[in-house]
Amino acid sequence: MQELRSRAVRLEAxxxxxxxxxxxxxxxxxxxxxxRVRVTAAGLNPMDWIMTADADTAxxxxxxxxxxxxxxxxxxxxxxxxxxxxxxxxxxxxxGALSRAxxxxxxxxxxxxxxxxEVHHTPDGVDDRTAATLxxxxxxxxxxxxxxxxxxxxxxxxxxxxxGVGVFAVQLARIAxxxxxxxxxxxxxxxxxxxxxxPVAYGDGLADRVRALAPGGVTxxxxxxxxxxxxxxxxxxxxxxxxxxxxxxVDGVTGANGAxxxxxxxxxxxxxxxxxxxxxxxxxxxxxEQIRRAAELQAGRHVRGKVVIDLQLRSxxxxxxSRSTSAS
Numbered sequence: 001m002q003e004l005r006s007r008a009v010r011l012e013a014x015x016x017x018x019x020x021x022x023x024x025x026x027x028x029x030x031x032x033x034x035x036r037v038r039v040t041a042a043g044l045n046p047m048d049w050i051m052t053a054d055a056d057t058a059x060x061x062x063x064x065x066x067x068x069x070x071x072x073x074x075x076x077x078x079x080x081x082x083x084x085x086x087x088x089x090x091x092x093x094x095x096g097a098l099s100r101a102x103x104x105x106x107x108x109x110x111x112x113x114x115x116x117x118e119v120h121h122t123p124d125g126v127d128d129r130t131a132a133t134l135x136x137x138x139x140x141x142x143x144x145x146x147x148x149x150x151x152x153x154x155x156x157x158x159x160x161x162x163x164g165v166g167v168f169a170v171q172l173a174r175i176a177x178x179x180x181x182x183x184x185x186x187x188x189x190x191x192x193x194x195x196x197x198x199p200v201a202y203g204d205g206l207a208d209r210v211r212a213l214a215p216g217g218v219t220x221x222x223x224x225x226x227x228x229x230x231x232x233x234x235x236x237x238x239x240x241x242x243x244x245x246x247x248x249x250v251d252g253v254t255g256a257n258g259a260x261x262x263x264x265x266x267x268x269x270x271x272x273x274x275x276x277x278x279x280x281x282x283x284x285x286x287x288x289e290q291i292r293r294a295a296e297l298q299a300g301r302h303v304r305g306k307v308v309i310d311l312q313l314r315s316x317x318x319x320x321x322s323r324s325t326s327a328s
Contacts, residue, residue, distance in 0.1 A: 003027075007311070008103035009069040009291050014055050017295035020069060022288055028107040029079070035087050035110050035119055036079035040312040041132035041285075042101040043072035044298045045164060052099065061098070068100035069291070070309065071115060074122060074131035075106075084110045092122040094131035094270070102291060102309050115139055115258050120266060125274035133164070133280050133306040134269055139258030140246055141168035142265035145176065147244035147254040148220040152177035155214050157221040157236075159229025161197050162188035162304050165246060166224050168269065170195045171278045178220070181213055183229060191281070191304040207232045222256075223247070281305030 004027040011019045030036040048070050051061045058067065074094040077087050087093070087110055097106040098116035112118040115135050122131045144165070150156045150173045161170050161182025173180050174196040182197030183206065189199040200209050210218060210232065220242040221233035227248045234243070240252040249255055272278035283305035286294040291309060298307045 004105075006104035007288055008100075009288065011052055011067045011069065012065060014052050014058050014065070014067070016049070016053065017292045017299065019052075020291045020295055022291060025103075027105045030081040030084075030107050032082040033084060033109055033111065034081040034107050035077050035084060035093075036105055036107050037073065037075045037093055037095075037119065038078045038105055039073045039075040039101065039103060040128045040310070041074045042070045042103075042309045042311065043074075043133035043135075043137075044070060044294060044307045044309065045072065045136045046298065047071070047136060048099070049295055049299045063099055068103060069295075070100070070102035071096050071098050072132050072135045072137075073097055073101035073106055074128040075311075077119075078105075081110075086110065087119065087121075092128070092131075093119050094122050094126075094128075094134060095119040096135040102288060102311075104311060113263070118266075120270065123270050123274040125276075126270055128312075129282055129285065129308050129310070130273060130280050131270070132308055133282070134266060134273070136258055137164045137306070138168050138266055138269040139261040140165045140256065141172055142261045142269065143258055144169055144222045144224070144244050144246055144256040145172050146262060147256045148222060148242045150176050150178035150220050154178040154219045155181065155217065157181050157183070157210060157218045157229060157233055157238075158197065159183045159202070159221070159223040159232075160225030160247075161195070161199075162191055163224060164303070164306050167195065167280060167305060168278070169222055169224060170197045172269075175272070175277060179214075181210060181218070183225075185302070188304055194281075202228060207235045210236060282308055284308075285310050 006027040010023045077091040095118040096115035162184040180197040182192045183202040192199040223229035223245040244254040244256045283303045285308040
C-alpha cells in the first residue's frame, strides 16, 4: 500500500516566521483511543509564535525539534483507532493539537480534554474556517469570564478587546448581560462597536477616559494584552477579586488560562456560533504555502479578528482573494 503523505508546517530551528517551512511528511496514524482528522482549516493564535520563538520557551511547552506549528484545527475524521466511540469517518470536527495543527492531518485523543489534544463535533451551521478559530481563544475567553463573573448590572472593562480572545470575551460578556467598554486603537473603534463594546483608546489617560464613559463606575475587568487594564481597573476601584489577566502575572489578580475552562465551555461557544448569537470575524485567510505571511500578520498583534490557514483545495478566485489580502 502506498504511504499517505501530508503537507505540514515544520520548524527545524526555533525562531520567528522565517523559521516556518512547508514540508511533505508521512501522514500520522491513529492509534488506540485516537482519531485522525483531515484538516481543512487551522486558526492561528499569539501563543503559536510565542512558544516556538526560542528553545527555552518551547521546552516549557514540551516541544522539541523538528516541531510543528499552530494549535486550532477543523476538518473531517478519516481514521478511527481501536476502542473509539462517538466518532466515525466523515464526521466534521474541530479542536486543538498543540503546535501541530497546520498540517494535512492531525491525530488526537478522542477523549482529550485540553486545547493541546482534543476533538469535538462541529455543529451544523458552523463552517470549518470559523470552527478552526474556537479552541484556544474560546477556552481562554470562557475562563476569563468565569474568573470575574459578569452579569446584568455590571460594567466590564476589557483590555485588548479587539484581539482574538477579545472577539469572544466581549460577546460573551454582552450575552451575560453586562455593559462592555473595550480598549483598542482608534482604528479598531468600529470593530469594537460591531462586537457590542463601547470603544476607548488605550494609553496615557485611559482611566480618565473610562470615567467619562462610565461615571457610575466599572465593576469588573479583564486584561487580555498586558497589565495596563489591571492597573487602571485598580485605580477605578475595582476589587482584585473581579479582575483577571491572561497575558501577565499580577499579584492578587486571577490569571485566566484556557486549560482551566469549565467542562463543556467549548461546546457552548460552538452552539452560540451555530445559533447566530456569537460571531467570529475572520481578518484574513492564507493557503499553507503563505504560512510566513500569516504568522507575521498574527505576530504584529494588531489583527482585528482571527487569522486562518486554509488546507483544503481552493478555487482560483479564492486563491486570488487570499493573495490580495496578504499583500495588503
